[in-house]
Structure formats: structure tokens, C-alpha cells
Amino acid sequence: MEHFDVAVVGMGALGSAAAYHLSRRGARTVAFEQFELGHVRGASHDTSRIIRTSYGSPQYVRLAQTSYRDWADFEAVSGERLTTVTGGLVFIPTDGPFAASDFVSSLGEAGVPHELLSPDQVHQRWPQFSLPPHVETIYTPDSGIVHASRSVAALQMHARVNGAVIRDRTPVLGLTPDDTGVVVRTAHGDVHADKVVLAADAWTNELLGPLGAEIPLITMQEQVTYFAPGDSDAFDRDRFPVWIWEDEQCFYGFPTYGEPTIKAARDRSDNLMSPEERTFVPSPELLAELTSFMSTTIPASGEALRTVTCQYAITPDRNFVIGPVPQHPDIIVALGAGHAFKFTPTIGRILAELALDGRTADDISTFGVASAANPAGGIDHRPVLAH
Numbered sequence: 001m002e003h004f005d006v007a008v009v010g011m012g013a014l015g016s017a018a019a020y021h022l023s024r025r026g027a028r029t030v031a032f033e034q035f036e037l038g039h040v041r042g043a044s045h046d047t048s049r050i051i052r053t054s055y056g057s058p059q060y061v062r063l064a065q066t067s068y069r070d071w072a073d074f075e076a077v078s079g080e081r082l083t084t085v086t087g088g089l090v091f092i093p094t095d096g097p098f099a100a101s102d103f104v105s106s107l108g109e110a111g112v113p114h115e116l117l118s119p120d121q122v123h124q125r126w127p128q129f130s131l132p133p134h135v136e137t138i139y140t141p142d143s144g145i146v147h148a149s150r151s152v153a154a155l156q157m158h159a160r161v162n163g164a165v166i167r168d169r170t171p172v173l174g175l176t177p178d179d180t181g182v183v184v185r186t187a188h189g190d191v192h193a194d195k196v197v198l199a200a201d202a203w204t205n206e207l208l209g210p211l212g213a214e215i216p217l218i219t220m221q222e223q224v225t226y227f228a229p230g231d232s233d234a235f236d237r238d239r240f241p242v243w244i245w246e247d248e249q250c251f252y253g254f255p256t257y258g259e260p261t262i263k264a265a266r267d268r269s270d271n272l273m274s275p276e277e278r279t280f281v282p283s284p285e286l287l288a289e290l291t292s293f294m295s296t297t298i299p300a301s302g303e304a305l306r307t308v309t310c311q312y313a314i315t316p317d318r319n320f321v322i323g324p325v326p327q328h329p330d331i332i333v334a335l336g337a338g339h340a341f342k343f344t345p346t347i348g349r350i351l352a353e354l355a356l357d358g359r360t361a362d363d364i365s366t367f368g369v370a371s372a373a374n375p376a377g378g379i380d381h382r383p384v385l386a387h
């Protein structure tokens with residue numbers, strides 16, 4: 001049987017970053033993807049993802065600071081410009097479940113430049129927004145956009161350049177831990193690896209379930225819509241930031257990016273379905289809800305031009321899962337809970353460190369895998385603000 005140091009399951013953003021970092025460190029790496037590379041059935045396709053340090057939790061702010069450094073490192077290595085700084089606004093209604101003070105203290109603690117703005121101050125600087133009076137706004141100048149599909153393709157390409165073997169259209173059918181590692185069973189033959197990085201997102205429990213190690217996971221079809229403003233120049237990245245509306249219902253959006261449209265979506269619309277049940281058909285009800293929000297909050301956002309579906313796999317509290325399975329420590333799980341793209345190169349590096357060194361210097365203390373012996377998995381169960 002072929003042997004590798006590490007086998008990666010899943011070549012979305014997180015698995016691709018793990019394969020890149022593993023191979024960069026010289027590990028003999030094989031990576032499996034059940035579909036073609038760059039497919040649209042998971043969470044890592046399409047164009048833009050928000051990058052930001054503005055979280056209401058110090059742990060995520062520090063991890064995001066590290067991610068900016070890791071993106072810069074990968075951009076330098078690859079010679080590709082993947083990130084674009086636009087500045088970012090997080091709108092927090094004062095009668096909602098989230099508190100602007102959490103952001104202010106987390107960002108302040110980490111020394112991240114930020115401002116707390118009133119609706120009038122927002123309107124003076126970005127007249128495109130129309131906010132009700134009871135909203136507090138956090139502005140962070142470092143927020144911006146990372147290109148999703150280009151980043152994933154670049155990570156895969158550089159993993160290959162470093163010697164990683166990538167086997168696409170090769171579903172992993174099962175993982176069988178043994179005394180020296182894990183047998184990875186595929187339709188095209190089995191391999192043995194010292195460690196497995198499981199980055200299968202919505203499909204994670206298909207491989208953990210037979211090992212009696214399922215993690216709490218909710219899967220849903222999400223959708224993003226591209227609006228066509230009459231004056232697209234007013235939504236240029238120099239004049240319009242990325243934004244997030246944090247309330248019971250969360251919405252988010254972007255300036256123009258490669259086309260004269262602005263993308264917006266609702267985060268976590270609870271359109272629950274498993275990967276097998278996915279329709280790939282946008283929900284007209286969710287589109288109507290988003291269009292109504294946009295016409296109120298960004299009145300010049302224009303007509304909805306097209307809608308694209310994608311998939312969320314989230315933990316109940318939106319915390320990441322990053323760490324070894326307690327009963328099978330040679331299997332290391334990475335799950336991004338619907339807000340991990342901004343952390344992609346950092347999570348990939350951490351996964352490589354866990355696989356090769358057994359530890360990481362980054363703080364992943366609350367991302368442990370829950371098990372019967374450790375039901376909380378180290379998680380403190382404070383809900384995390386996505387997106």
C-alpha cells in the first residue's frame with residue numbers, strides 16, 4: 001500500500017491550505033477531492049469573501065491578525081495579489097443580541113485601529129447607507145476582500161509545485177485508524193498515512209460517523225445575490241466598504257469587485273438541507289427578504305441581477321473545530337463554521353503544525369473536537385459573530 005506522511009481529505013479552501021503548508025514543509029502529502037477541483041458544490045467557490053479583524057472575541061481578533069500576515073506571506077510566495085483592503089463597517093442594532101462594546105474591547109485589546117460611529121457619522125462618510133437611529137457602527141480600516149476561487153486554485157497549484165499529490169474525482173470512502181496511522185480507503189485504491197487532515201466541511205460526519213466520532217453540525221444551502229446599482233461608480237471599493245449587519249438576522253455585502261455589481265447575502269438563513277438534498281435552486285423567499293433589506297439600508301443598490309447558491313456547515317455556536325479526534329488522534333478535523341475563508345492560510349498552517357509537530361503556537365484552545373468524554377470539546381459556548 002502507498003504510504004504518505006499526511007493525507008488530506010477535501011480540497012476546498014481549508015484542505016488546499018493544509019496541503020500547501022504540509023508540502024511546503026517537506027511532508028509527503030496526498031490530498032483527495034471527491035469532485036473536480038474548483039467545483040461549486042461546497043463552500044469555497046465564487047469570487048469574494050470578507051476579510052476582517054473585527055470580531056467581538058479577542059481570540060478571533062488575534063487569529064485574524066495572524067491571518068493577515070499569513071495572506072501576505074502566501075501572496076509574496078505566489079506572486080499573486082489575492083487580498084484587497086476596502087475598510088469595513090459592522091452595524092450593530094442596540095436592541096439586538098450583539099454588543100458593539102465587545103468589538104471595541106476585543107479590537108482595543110489587540111491594538112487594532114477602529115472607530116465607533118453614529119448613524120450620522122456613517123452617513124456623512126458613506127452616504128450610500130441609510131441607517132435607523134438605534135445602530136452602533138464599528139469601522140475597521142483593515143477590512144477587505146479576498147478572492148475565493150483564485151486563492152484556492154493558487155494554494156492547490158503551489159501544493160503541487162511543492163510535491164503534493166492531488167487526486168481529484170476521488171472520494172474517500174472511509175478512514176480506518178491502526179497502530180501506526182490511518183488507512184484511507186478510496187474507490188481508486190487505499191493509502192496509508194501517519195496523519196489525516198479531515199477538511200470535508202458539510203461531509204465531515206460521513207467519515208466521522210462510522211468511527212463513532214460525529215461532531216454537532218448543521219448544514220444548509222445559502223445564497224448570494226448580485227445587485228446592479230444605477231451608478232456603479234458610487235460603489236467602487238474606494239468609496240464603499242465591505243459591511244455586515246449583525247442582528248437576529250445577519251446580512252453582509254461588498255463593493256463592486258471585478259464587475260459593476262454589488263454582492264450581498266443573508267448569513268445563516270437556515271435553509272436546512274444536507275449536501276445530498278441540495279437543490280442548487282435559489283429560494284425566492286430569501287431573495288425577497290434580502291431585496292427588501294437592501295432597498296431600506298442601501299437604497300441605491302439597484303435590481304437583483306443574479307443569485308448563486310453555496311453551502312454552510314456550521315457548529316451550533318459558530319465556533320471553529322480544529323484539532324485531533326479524541327478517540328482517534330491521528331485524524332485532525334478542520335471545520336470553518338461558515339466564516340473561515342479569511343483564516344484560510346492560518347488554519348492550513350495550524351493543521352500542518354498539528355499533523356507534523358503535534359502542537360501549534362496559535363490559540364486554538366476553544367476549537368477542540370467534542371467527544372463523549374469531553375462533550376464541550378473545550379468550547380466556551382459563547383456565540384461567535386459571523387460572517
Ligand SMILES: Cc1cc2nc3c(=O)[nH]c(=O)nc-3n(C[C@H](O)[C@H](O)[C@H](O)COP(=O)(O)OP(=O)(O)OC[C@H]3O[C@@H](n4cnc5c(N)ncnc54)[C@H](O)[C@@H]3O)c2cc1C
Pocket residue numbers: 009010011012013014015016032033034035041042043044045048049050051170171172173199200201202203204207222223224310311312334335336337338339340341342343387
Ligand atoms: C456563500 C458563502 C459566503 C461566505 N462568506 C465568507 C466571508 O465573507 N468571509 C469568510 O471568512 N468566510 C466566508 N464563508 C465561509 C468560508 O467560505 C468557508 O468557511 C470555507 O470556504 C470552508 O472551506 P472548506 O474547505 O472547509 O469547505 P469546502 O469548500 O466545502 O470544501 C470541503 C471539500 O471536501 C470535499 N470532500 C468532502 N468529503 C469528501 C470525501 N469523502 N472525499 C473527498 N473529498 C471530500 C468536498 O467535495 C469539498 O470540496 C462563506 C461561505 C459561503 C458558503
